[in-house]
Amino acid sequence: MIWQLFLTAVKALVLILALLFAFAYITWIMRRGLARFQVRLGPNRVGPFGLLQPIADAVKAIFKEDITVERADRVLYWLAPLIAFTFALAAFAAIPVGPDGWVVANLDMGVLYVFAVSELAVYGIFLAGWASGSKYPLMGGLRSIAALVGYELALGMAILPVVLMTGSLNLQDIVAWQQKHGYLILWQFPAFLVYFVASLAEMSRTPFDFAEAEQELVAGFHTEYASMKFVSFYIAELLHWITGSALMATLFLGGWAAPFGLPEVPVLWLFLKWAIFIFLVLWIWASWFRTRYDQMIRFAWGVLLPAATVWFLITAYYVAKGGAL
Amino acid sequence: MIVFNLLAGALLLLTGFLSVYLRNAVHAALALAANFVVMGTVYMVLQARFLGWVQIIVYAGAIMVLFVFVIMLLYAAQAEVGVDPLPWMRRAAAGVALAGFLALAYAFSAARSALGDKAATALLQGGTARVLGPVLWDEWRYPVMLVAALLFVATVAAVALLRPGRGTA
Structure with a gap:
């Protein structure tokens, strides 16, 4: 013990x-x-x-000088970066980087864990926006909540077919299933597409980085933050990118399992697959425009969620007929 | 285990009281969210793991929407609450809560003496999705479908009410 x-x-x-x-x-x-x-x-x-x-x-x-603005709600202003940073750091704990022991917490509900923790991290963003006592941060915070409500649903709907096929919420089991039956990106390409787009919003990367949107909101929710408090938000934000990419690699590209029958090396293969997604996001970031806020909410509810639901029903039918497994 | 129980109980009580007595609506909502998160961990320790995570995802997440309501409805005027317009309501609510608590305590103690500690743990089997799923979708199939239908009707009604260019708005 x-x-x-x-x-x-x-x-x-x-x-x-x-x-x-x-x-x-x-x-x-x-x-x-x-x-x-x-x-x-x-x-x-x-x-x-x-x-x-x-x-x-x-x-x-x-x-740098650590400034607290006069109209800030002092307790929450101090607490917000702490919340954002802690939960961003905690989300990775359930993602396995190698066989058996190579994971901090081998949870039987790893997928739900990552979901819950990255959802709680949004509290940090919203509270930062609200506690700053200033209008642009508040708008950034409200936008992050609207995005959460819209995209979390699509994200969940896109994970459900994966869970249905593998029959488990445990990330190790999902990797083991992919070792046996081939990568889920082949089985579940539509789910992968929805998941990828939705997680761009979840990580607040271009084209959905409207919570900070510097052309509209100065710097969004962290406008009034300086010094290490600002750095906490910066770390949290990039950690979402890191964790989100690792989760995508685990769910759809076989995680730590070696491709093409190559020798198993813990960490290495997950790292390489993770790098693919890091690069993809960077690529989109460098070459895409930021969508307008209302258009992206409409897109979440009107396109992503229905598409994910239809694909979920198709997968459910396939699994019920005795396919997969 | 005892330390955890005491700590969780104290935290639940504290955040519960704070969510009622804090004067700032955002602070109160945040205390409620903290309450739900602690409640989730209690569920997990009590071998109802799926329920625990769902508690955090659904309930603590829903508080987020409450924030939006607070800001949309109260921010223009004041985020702080003024004088209570219905002072007797608090005492009435306290009475109802106490009665409900006693009823629940009685129900749980009765259920516990009927089942015994070990039986409950064996029944839950860690409360994973694999254990919970068959119970929900076989034994309680119709109630689940009824709830789903209810939510669907509510969604359709909300969309119908909000459609622009119709009625008063």
Whole structure:
């Protein structure tokens, strides 16, 4: 019992450190990548290829003045970045990076866990918007709730066929099923499409990054935040990107399982598949426009949800007829 | 286990009281959300894991929509609540809540003596979706369908009421 607890704590610590390291270098990849797409260089002065840039940024952020605006609701203003950061960090815990022991918490309802935690993270965003006592952040916060209500439904509907086919809510079982029957992206391509689009909104990435939308809302929900509080939101946001990509790789691309009969190496294969999704999101980010807010809500309710529902019914029929499994 | 029970009970009571007595509507809604999350963890510890996660996803998520209502309805005037227009209502509600609590306590103690501790745990089997599904969709098929029909009717009615260019608006 004690040993189990200790082991879990160590795993959690390793995961947290890995995630924070991944965050630091995803900022570098993001800035260099976006620069490439826009035919410029990006940060290349601090260290070789600008590789020490994240450290310089961190030092800069720590030494900035921590401002609290006068009309802010002080307790919630302080609490909001904490909520956003904590839940963003916690969401990864159920995603397996290798066989058996290679997961912090092998939950029998891993899919629901990731859902619940990433939903609670939206509290941080909304409270930040509300507690700032300023109009643009409030609008950003309200938009994030509207997106949650719209896209979470489509996201859930797109996961249901996956759960139906694999017959489990456990992410390890879903990976094991894919090892045996082939990747779910082949079985469930329509579900994957809906899931991918909906999770772009869930991660608030282009074309659905309207909670911050700098042309309309200054910087959205974190307009009034500075210093490490701002960095907490920044970390939370990029962690959603990291976790969301890992979850997509796990649900549809076989997770940690090695492709083409190659040798099993924990972490490595998930990392490579994860990188595919990180790049895809970055690619869309660099080349797409931001949709108008009302259009995207209409799209969520009018296109994504019905499409996901129809596909869910088709899959349910197929599974009931004794296909899959 | 005892520590968890005491802590969870204290947190539930605290957040419950806060959600009633805080004067700022957003703070109160947040306390209610915290209450639901703690309730979810209690369900999980009591071997009803699926219910626990659903509690967090559905109920704590629904509070989010409550925030929107608070801001849409109250923000223009004041987020803080003024003098209570119906003071006797509080005492009446407290009485009803107490009666309900006593009734529930009686029901649970009766059920517990009928089942026994071990039987309840064996019956729940961890409360996973695999255990819960057959019960819901076989034994309680018709109630589930009735609830679904009810929700569907409510949705259609809401859409019909909100259709522009009809009636008063």
